[in-house]
Amino acid sequence: MHSSEVSVAVIGGGVVGCAVAHALARRGVGALLLEAGPGLGLAASGANSGILHTGFDSTPGELETRLILRSAALRRKLLGELGVHVRFCGARLRPAGGRQRTAVEALAANARRNGVDAELAGDGSLRVRGEAITDPVAYVHALAEGAKLGGAKVRLDARVSGLSSAPGGGVAIRLRDGEELRARAAVNCAGLHADALARMAGEEPVRIYPRKGEFLVFRPAAGDSLDEILLPVPSSMGKGVLVFPSLDGHMIAGPTAREREDKRDWSVESDARELIEDRARAMHPALAEAELLDAYAGLRPAGRDANYVIEYSRALSGLIHVAAIRSTGLSASLAIREHVSAMLAEQGAVALGAARALPVAPPGSPPGPWWQRAARHHAEQADGGSR
Numbered sequence: 001m002h003s004s005e006v007s008v009a010v011i012g013g014g015v016v017g018c019a020v021a022h023a024l025a026r027r028g029v030g031a032l033l034l035e036a037g038p039g040l041g042l043a044a045s046g047a048n049s050g051i052l053h054t055g056f057d058s059t060p061g062e063l064e065t066r067l068i069l070r071s072a073a074l075r076r077k078l079l080g081e082l083g084v085h086v087r088f089c090g091a092r093l094r095p096a097g098g099r100q101r102t103a104v105e106a107l108a109a110n111a112r113r114n115g116v117d118a119e120l121a122g123d124g125s126l127r128v129r130g131e132a133i134t135d136p137v138a139y140v141h142a143l144a145e146g147a148k149l150g151g152a153k154v155r156l157d158a159r160v161s162g163l164s165s166a167p168g169g170g171v172a173i174r175l176r177d178g179e180e181l182r183a184r185a186a187v188n189c190a191g192l193h194a195d196a197l198a199r200m201a202g203e204e205p206v207r208i209y210p211r212k213g214e215f216l217v218f219r220p221a222a223g224d225s226l227d228e229i230l231l232p233v234p235s236s237m238g239k240g241v242l243v244f245p246s247l248d249g250h251m252i253a254g255p256t257a258r259e260r261e262d263k264r265d266w267s268v269e270s271d272a273r274e275l276i277e278d279r280a281r282a283m284h285p286a287l288a289e290a291e292l293l294d295a296y297a298g299l300r301p302a303g304r305d306a307n308y309v310i311e312y313s314r315a316l317s318g319l320i321h322v323a324a325i326r327s328t329g330l331s332a333s334l335a336i337r338e339h340v341s342a343m344l345a346e347q348g349a350v351a352l353g354a355a356r357a358l359p360v361a362p363p364g365s366p367p368g369p370w371w372q373r374a375a376r377h378h379a380e381q382a383d384g385g386s387r
């Protein structure tokens, strides 16, 4: 027997799930967000760089790029409406040497193809004015609070453990404590565990693995302040380490990029400092005088040979996967939510009303620096597990 029925169950309370719940609430569709953990944004969405990218360097035409560009267009108005603090501080890439200069010129051409404003200076550096920083934890909470004001329900400690076809249509959802729910449709936004959910639905999913990124947090030396994001010139080794200011006056350097297997290992590894510090100082020499305060790690929900897997389930009617949102989910979230809402409407699961502005929620972000929150949570989990 099913204890309750909802229009759309959104599984996962990271930035993607909260954004989808927000979009549905804004269109008058009842959503129930189910988060396994004790809080929202305690996984990748709360342990990242907190940068809202413009898409200047993204590959033209790809779904990820289209969603970042659309999100960037929605950003000022929607985040203003949600009361999210964003600083459009801009980003700079400074080439060292001729080869890097050519790479930066190619990025400027890429930005033009994507319609993103980027200026090449006489010294060969590229300035991208629209790149911005935010507090990703506050961002996630604002989306969820907005969704709640629009009628959505949010449940914490609600781990989904089973998905199947409901008799008479829709999706039957079983929670770990045995409770059963029925939804007209469900959206799998479970990040690192999106493959486990697809498997519950009877599907052989894209494999999701953790791509670990570690960061160092510094207190700037007296007289030093960083007022823009410093991006490395990308190479065949990937995007590399960046240095950026945080809204709370710190400087953060990272991330690393390590392919890992253990989805529970959120530790900062012993050589992280070595991997980050020299590269960061090369971009911002004043870091040498700054005080190292803390370090944290995030696990990107990376798809094996796949990125931005947003599709209807092949096994379970009414289920949509939003998986492998690896490195840009914060930046693309506002458009992902529109895209998924349109898919739900297309499959006939919901009728979207006209978009309405929701009341602005009072700031509901948890206390303390955002860059400590997920790290502390995972350290406590690891301690609990080892006892």
Ligand SMILES: Cc1cc2nc3c(=O)[nH]c(=O)nc-3n(C[C@H](O)[C@H](O)[C@H](O)COP(=O)(O)OP(=O)(O)OC[C@H]3O[C@@H](n4cnc5c(N)ncnc54)[C@H](O)[C@@H]3O)c2cc1C
Pocket (backbone or CB within 6 Å): 011, 012, 013, 014, 015, 016, 017, 034, 035, 036, 037, 040, 041, 042, 043, 044, 045, 046, 047, 048, 049, 050, 051, 052, 053, 158, 159, 160, 161, 189, 190, 191, 192, 193, 194, 197, 211, 212, 213, 214, 255, 297, 298, 299, 300, 301, 325, 326, 327, 328, 329, 330, 331, 332
């Ligand atoms: C090191 C690093 C740096 C990054 N930098 C940036 C950046 O600067 N800008 C940017 O745009 N993006 C960045 N990203 C990427 C961004 O953080 C991710 O794309 C985004 O957070 C993915 O969001 P999500 O909601 O899909 O996943 P998550 O945030 O991982 O959320 C998934 C949620 O699902 C829950 N869940 C899992 N299983 C279940 C279940 N069975 N039942 C219920 N709930 C479940 C989890 O508890 C979790 O809360 C970075 C990521 C990392 C790790």
